[in-house]
Amino acid sequence: MSSPPAAEPQSTKGPRTTTKTAPAKARTPRRTHSESARRQHAPSHRLETPQLDALHLELDRWFAANARELPWREPSCSPWGVLVSEIMLQQTPVVRVLPVWLDWMERWPEPADLAREASGEAVRHWGRLGYPRRALRLHAAALAIVEEHGGTVPGTYEGLLGLPGVGDYTAAAVAAFAFGERETVVDTNIRRVHARLVSGTALPAPSLTAAEMRLAEALMPEDPALSVRWNASVMELGALVCTARSPRCMDCPVRAECAWLAAGEPPPSYVPKGQAWHGTDRQLRGAVMAVLRVAEAPVARELFERTPADLGFAAEGTAVPLAALHRLNSAPEQLERALDGLVRDGLAELHDGDYRLPA
DNA sequence: CATCCGTGGGA
DNA sequence: TTCCCAAGGAT
Numbered sequence: 001m002s003s004p005p006a007a008e009p010q011s012t013k014g015p016r017t018t019t020k021t022a023p024a025k026a027r028t029p030r031r032t033h034s035e036s037a038r039r040q041h042a043p044s045h046r047l048e049t050p051q052l053d054a055l056h057l058e059l060d061r062w063f064a065a066n067a068r069e070l071p072w073r074e075p076s077c078s079p080w081g082v083l084v085s086e087i088m089l090q091q092t093p094v095v096r097v098l099p100v101w102l103d104w105m106e107r108w109p110e111p112a113d114l115a116r117e118a119s120g121e122a123v124r125h126w127g128r129l130g131y132p133r134r135a136l137r138l139h140a141a142a143l144a145i146v147e148e149h150g151g152t153v154p155g156t157y158e159g160l161l162g163l164p165g166v167g168d169y170t171a172a173a174v175a176a177f178a179f180g181e182r183e184t185v186v187d188t189n190i191r192r193v194h195a196r197l198v199s200g201t202a203l204p205a206p207s208l209t210a211a212e213m214r215l216a217e218a219l220m221p222e223d224p225a226l227s228v229r230w231n232a233s234v235m236e237l238g239a240l241v242c243t244a245r246s247p248r249c250m251d252c253p254v255r256a257e258c259a260w261l262a263a264g265e266p267p268p269s270y271v272p273k274g275q276a277w278h279g280t281d282r283q284l285r286g287a288v289m290a291v292l293r294v295a296e297a298p299v300a301r302e303l304f305e306r307t308p309a310d311l312g313f314a315a316e317g318t319a320v321p322l323a324a325l326h327r328l329n330s331a332p333e334q335l336e337r338a339l340d341g342l343v344r345d346g347l348a349e350l351h352d353g354d355y356r357l358p359a
Numbered sequence: 360c361a362t363c364c365g366t367g368g369g370a
Numbered sequence: 371t372t373c374c375c376a377a378g379g380a381t
Contacts, residue, residue: 091378239376
């Protein structure tokens with residue numbers, strides 16, 4: 001139904017103006033177990049088998065026919081656009097990211113455009129995507145890109161990993177999808193597909209293991225362009241077919257090779273524990289941020305506490321989110337903790353008893 | 360390494 | 371209605 005998206009490098013990363021190196025304050029590069037595993041070019045078990053070749057072909061064909069058309073997959077999309085999409089997509093479904101991503105790209109087409117703004121503007125236009133710290137980190141990343149990379153998104157795993165909000169997954173994903181690098185991309189979708197297809201289990205381990213990284217590396221095609229395509233294909237299969245709940249195995253292009261199906265779909269060996277929500281600080285923080293995002297002016301602390309006679313003072317627009325906040329009926333000390341936490345995290349500023357987004 | 364950090368649509 | 375959980379990262 002959709003035209004095959006070409007999984008080609010979206011930027012001919014030409015001269016990336018590497019003249020400005022040696023930043024005054026170099027970020028300490030993070031070292032994760034998966035990165036060390038990535039570094040060891042452990043040729044350990046390269047599975048150059050006919051079966052693997054067939055798998056690559058089957059998934060590639062499926063991807064060509066079934067992949068969603070997403071703007072950040074267009075060859076014309078800049079590395080900046082890919083980076084923004086990847087951070088927005090962290091723990092957030094595609095359908096909710098789409099409108100916000102389009103708004104951001106129009107508003108801030110380049111890192112320097114966002115870097116010129118106050119961080120609070122990034123938070124405001126993050127809307128209701130959730131985890132607003134990501135907006136803060138994206139703004140900080142834009143600043144770092146301008147100050148340390150001449151305004152262009154770094155094109156290597158290491159360079160990307162040094163950016164705020166960019167971890168192992170995002171660094172590999174941007175290097176692969178925006179620059180065509182052969183990187184071992186492992187997200188929750190890919191982990192689940194590997195668990196079922198290869199390991200024969202319903203779910204991957206609770207946390208990412210070194211064995212999974214080795215497996216992911218072993219499954220990737222050698223050719224960089226094909227590896228990029230493979231990474232995108234496995235991720236898309238996990239998102240559309242090999243889903244967490246009620247996988248559509250009938251529509252799976254590789255069901256004949258699936259170890260989990262062959263084993264009779266054994267149930268997961270553990271139950272993922274859900275996150276508490278009602279009555280938590282997170283819920284309260286979310287309600288406070290909903291108020292600050294729509295507020296035109298700083299919001300007095302009393303309005304959060306509901307002491308004034310029921311919102312007579314609420315500035316227009318803030319009445320609804322304030323009412324939602326009051327409905328939570330949280331203890332004063334919890335509200336205090338939430339507000340302090342937001343200020344500590346840089347999501348809000350406090351001036352003379354008034355709260356606002358960071359200016 | 361376990362925990363924290365938002366949100367809303369679908370099962 | 372309730373519960374699950376989606377292209378994770380930082381501490």
